[in-house]
Amino acid sequence: SAIALFRALLSQSRAATGLHVDTRTAIQNAVRNRFRSNANLVSVRRSKIAYHAGYHGLDLLDSCVAGDDAATKRIEELIEKTPADVKAPPKPKAPKLSKQEEREARGEPEGLWGPSPLALPPPGKKMVDQRPYLEIKGERRVPQLVVATRLPFLRFKPQPENLSRFIRQKLGQKQRRMNYANVLQQYYFPLAEMEDTWDDVV
The missing domain is CATH 3.30.160 (Double Stranded RNA Binding Domain)
Structure with missing residues (x-):
């Protein structure tokens, strides 16, 4: 339901041609930022508040698309009161670090996170590359x-x-x-x- 609400808000914000282009862009940025900040919500009360705000905004956008001047004015007032960081374009996500990079960032010594015993051996260390031995001590079995x-x-x-x-x-x-x-x-x-x-x- 959250993904459906997210898509509906973005779709209706694009369809609200009665709003200025900058206002529509600010709405889309605010929607993306709010959904990203609430992605890991576990509180039922806070989730209920977020859903209520999202569906209320969707109702306003639906009325704006239908040509309701009062809804259009209300949206413009809400966008003016919205903090600038919420209306700003979403920041790009930081690239995901590998496990080795995460351990290095935490400062763990290298001896604690050596190669896994389940990892494949490097070239030249495989059994088929080492056997049969060219030279052995004693009798070859x-x-x-x-x-x-x-x-x-x-x-x-x-x-x-x-x-x-x-x-x-x-x-x-x-x-x-x-x-x-x-x-x-x-x-x-x-x-x-x-x-x-x-x-x-x-």
Whole structure:
């Protein structure tokens, strides 16, 4: 409803040709500034006041578009009483900072926000770029494949966190499927059989 009111106010302010161009521009700026300042309102009382003011202004604009001189004069009086900062063009929003820039702005030491263990390794550090080693100490062993939930993969240490997370997700998915199958077999299937038996009796 707030977005619909916002669009209606802007639309009617453009359609109010009985007002001066500067007045219409001031109305549009005031609408944008007020809606931006009230975007995070959580108070019911203040929200009710803001909605009441918005719909009252919309009624005045509707009357102005319809050619009501009294409404036009009332709008001009209200715009004259409106503070200059409210009638000024909205200030552009500051560009959103990245998480790293926010941490730097707060002055957090770099050691507290190092690279995430789930982040992809940089080029040259990936397993496929490092293995097989060109030179090793001792006897070269055959790579071992392990199977987790029917998915074979190459086991190496230390195991990356993203691989551990993937295995946990696959195990959890398999367990949920098994639990669902047990519920079907132990509860819903017997219940369906009893319903069929009851239908035959009836």
